[in-house]
Every structure is written in structure tokens, then in C-alpha cells.
Amino acid sequence: MHRLILASALSLITLCDHPKLSGPPTFDGGRAYDLLVQQCDLGPRNPGSAGHRAAIDFLSSELKKWADSVETDAFTYRDAKVDTVVALTNIKGVFNARATERILLCAHWDTRPYADQETDPKKRTQPIPGANDGASGVAVLLEVARVLRQIPPVKGVDIVLFDGEDYGRGLNGDVSDYFLGARRFAAVSKGKYAPRMGILLDMIGDKDLTIYHEGNSNRTYPDHVARVWQAAATLGYKQFIPQQKYFIQDDHIPLMEAGIPIIDLIDFDYPPWHTTGDTPDKCSAQSLKAVGDVVLKVVYEL
Ligand SMILES: [Zn+2]
Numbered sequence: 001m002h003r004l005i006l007a008s009a010l011s012l013i014t015l016c017d018h019p020k021l022s023g024p025p026t027f028d029g030g031r032a033y034d035l036l037v038q039q040c041d042l043g044p045r046n047p048g049s050a051g052h053r054a055a056i057d058f059l060s061s062e063l064k065k066w067a068d069s070v071e072t073d074a075f076t077y078r079d080a081k082v083d084t085v086v087a088l089t090n091i092k093g094v095f096n097a098r099a100t101e102r103i104l105l106c107a108h109w110d111t112r113p114y115a116d117q118e119t120d121p122k123k124r125t126q127p128i129p130g131a132n133d134g135a136s137g138v139a140v141l142l143e144v145a146r147v148l149r150q151i152p153p154v155k156g157v158d159i160v161l162f163d164g165e166d167y168g169r170g171l172n173g174d175v176s177d178y179f180l181g182a183r184r185f186a187a188v189s190k191g192k193y194a195p196r197m198g199i200l201l202d203m204i205g206d207k208d209l210t211i212y213h214e215g216n217s218n219r220t221y222p223d224h225v226a227r228v229w230q231a232a233a234t235l236g237y238k239q240f241i242p243q244q245k246y247f248i249q250d251d252h253i254p255l256m257e258a259g260i261p262i263i264d265l266i267d268f269d270y271p272p273w274h275t276t277g278d279t280p281d282k283c284s285a286q287s288l289k290a291v292g293d294v295v296l297k298v299v300y301e302l
Contacts, residue, residue, distance in 0.1 A: 029289030039135040044127035046113035066149035067093030088163040099156030104198035107137025108165030117274035136205025182251035186258035198262030205283035215247035217263035
């Protein structure tokens, strides 16, 4: 750790165009929570909505504050079920582009167009605010980006914000219209991108945070799962529970299928899931900080 901080101090000397620090940079949970609220203030961010369009500009400009470079990948998805073409955009921030050993950090930024878990049938066609399911993972990664600017990582880091994770209609367990941004990223990266490790964040802002081992992650990359939960234990974050609870279909699945060694951090015990009640008051700065600190510890020590 001492060597890391010394190296960082040296790097700061060369960074004259970015803010200086009065002390060691740490993950600011309050700032991450503000970023969560700012996303929700744009309105629902489901594809085709005004909030979706505004979020592309907001997220790109936030990432540009800290990343060495930012790329957007605009693409379309043809939704044959309703005969519509959907415009989608993945957003990537790159740190230390020359490093060949890389770490992928990702989250979905879109929000679900249908609150299909509402008990009131009239609400099931409304979009969700997506405070936890959408904004939370992105908020953590934007704050992680600020810390990575202050303490440049030895390895390269790619922060990728996926669109279209939650677009699917979920009929009869069909997930072919979910994970659209991750599928796109997997397709364009296949054979060209081999990070040493990937971490996906989804629904990690619940103020009653409990993150269990996700089954697909644990089965495929148990060493990475163990590394993350060990980091949490070292930091004293009891929100990370070292037991497996759910198998989750999420953006990590198409990435795993493309050979990327990625694990999913997700708290699936969240009563407002896929309802209009998924609002910022259900989330907390403390939960975002726990996840952000764990991710940074893994990034700097991998
Ligand atoms: Zn969702």
C-alpha cells in the first residue's frame, strides 16, 4: 500500500490539468449518492425516452472529467415483437490505455420500460425510476473513475456503461431481448479484448444491502468471487455475505460466453425491484461506498 501511495503522489505531479487533493483520495459515498439522484432527476432512462437521450450526454460528460478517453458506441436493435428499431448506446471510459493487462468494470445505465412487478396492473406499463436498478452501479463507477484519476492504476481499467440491459419484455422466460448493450460489447470485443478480470455492478445501492455470491459467477470464476469477498472482509463490510444465494441472468452472461472472466455483484433482495417504487430513498451513500471501496481495493491490488 505504501508503494502505491508514493507512486500516486508522483503521478499527481504530472497531472496539472485536473484537481489536486489535500489528502489521500477515497471513495466518497455522498458524491456517489448525488450521482445516483442526478440520474433519476433525468427521469426514466428507458430506450426512446427523453431521459434516455439526456443520460447519454450526462454520463459521457461525467466520465470525460476523469477518464483518459471516452468512447460511445451507438447501435440499433430491431424489436420484432413490436416492429420497432431501438437506438442504444454503450459508453466506455478508458484509463491507462497502454497497459496490456486490463480490468473491466461495468454496469447498465438504462432503466426498465415496464414496472411489471407492480401489484396494480395499471402501473405495469409505466417505466421505472431505476434508482437501484440502473443508477446505483453507474453512480459507483463514476465515483470510482474520479478516484482512478487521482491514483492512476498500474493496470489498465475500462469502465463500460451498458445500454439495453432491462429492455426485455420477459415473456415466458425469454431473455433474448435483454442485455442488448452487453451482447453488443461481447460481439465487437470477441477475440480482441481479454481483460484479466471483470466486475459487473447491478442493484448495489439498496440501503439494506446484502450481496451474496451470484451462482453463475461462483461456478465459473470462483477465484474472482473469493477475491472480491475477501477484500470486503478485510475492509469490514459485512454487506458482502460469503454464501451463494441466487443464479442471476444479467449482463455478465453474454460477456462470459465471449470468454471474459467476469463476476456479477448484485443484491437481489430488493422489494421495489421492477416497480415505480425503485426511488433514491431506497438507496444509501453507505451502500454505494461499501461497493466502491471494495471495487477499488480489488483494482489496485489485482
Ligand atoms: Zn432490472
